[in-house]
Amino acid sequence: MVRGAEIRRVPGKHITLYTDLPSSAAVDALPEMFDQAFPQWCAYFAVDAARQADWHVTGCVMRDQKPFRAAGLMPEGLPPFRHGYSVGKRLWVNEQSSDYYRAHLLLHEGTHAFMNTILGRGAPPWYMEGMSEMLGTHRWHNGRLTLGYLPASREEVPLWGRVKIVRDDFAARRAKTLRGVFQYGPQAHQDLEPYGWCWAAAIFLDRHPRYQARFRQLAKWVNAPDLTDRFLKLIGSDWDQLAEEWQVFVADLEYGYDFQRTAIDFTPGRNLPGQGAKVTVAADRGWQNSGIRLEAGVTYRLRASGRYQVANQPQVWWSEPNGVSIRYYRGQPLGILLAAVRPDRPEPNAPSALLRPIPIGLGAELTPKQSGTLFLRINDTSGELSDNAGTLTVEVRGEG
Secondary structure (H helix, E strand, C coil), X not given: XXXXXXXXXXXXXXXXXXXXCCCCHHHHXXXXXXXXXXXXXXXXXXXXXXXXXXXXXXXXXXXXXHXXXXXXXXXXXXXXXXXXXXXCCEEEEECCCCHHHHHHHHHHHHHHHHHHHHHCXXXXXXXXHHHHHHHHCEEEECXXXXXXXXXXXXXXXXXXXXXXXXXXXXHCCCCCCHHHHHCCCCCHHHCCXXXXXXXXXXXXXXXXXXXXXHHHHHHHHCCCCCHHXXXXXXXXXXXXXXXXXXXXXXXXXXXXXCHHHHCCCCCCCEECCCCCEEEEEECCCCCEEEEEEECCCCCEEEEEECCXXXXXXXXXXXXXXXXXXXXXXXXXXXXXXXXXXXXXXXXXXXXXXXXCCEECCXXXXXXXXXXXXXXXXXXXXXCCCCXXXXXXXXXXXXXX
């Protein structure tokens, strides 16, 4: 106990934690969680853990800040903060109504402390906050910590709410472009919403198979104020596709979002042969490039057939291209065949055609307004593709 105050000291290898919270399994486990986070931070940022073995911070988890100020554990001049704050190797977290969110904030501020004292500081807010949000989002199971965890459900992360922030803003037509996230200033994070968007940008760029390697190079430039410009140079001519895939990600974001199964192939399609063509569509993937280019103003007939799995709990759910009407997703039956025609030359900054799917079911006529490549998928959440299986066949023919 700290003399003169009911503040407990809970020691760990890489953190000495002071708290006015009563002893409980969740609170007393915080130093162990922090200690398990340290080698994971080192591994992610390619830091030699042995050379930093003595790295240690002081942290406070507080129900009431007053005794911590009286005990000298909070220096004068700290700005007011709603959730957490860190300076150098010292960090502070206000008590939360969720064990998960308390730990998230400690790991978030711990990521800041690690980056600021070992890597350096100077990078723009979107990167610093995005990394702290991504690596602070975790799983604690049977005494083992996993950092950078993508929650499979809301129940796993009580009070966290980052997915909800993005989904609510998208529904209210306030969705951020990727450049908009990059432009967050130093004062933006006094509000909660930017944390959700910075988390989304970091997890999207870090997990996407096409951009991950380039994004992870940014750890070398944490001291660089022009980090964003350096990243844009790494992306180069892929920017337009990246920006469009960000749109699709934001529109489809769900708990357990599957980055591998939703990555999009933007290769331009070839003109449909006179005799038509058949396309195989996998039930366990997002938007799939048919390889077929459709002409504006021409009417095409699409016919679909096949039987495939759209869920496996509590038993296998089978579907045909019309979908299963016992469950709907975004106003359409689960499993129904959807189509979209992506223009040959999409307008920069315009909404992606993949955000406006056309229900096809067993068959439909399609007359594109713009020439472009045909994309196909079944209707399902992007967080539940892994329990799908099988394929369907789509026959595409020009009418007349």
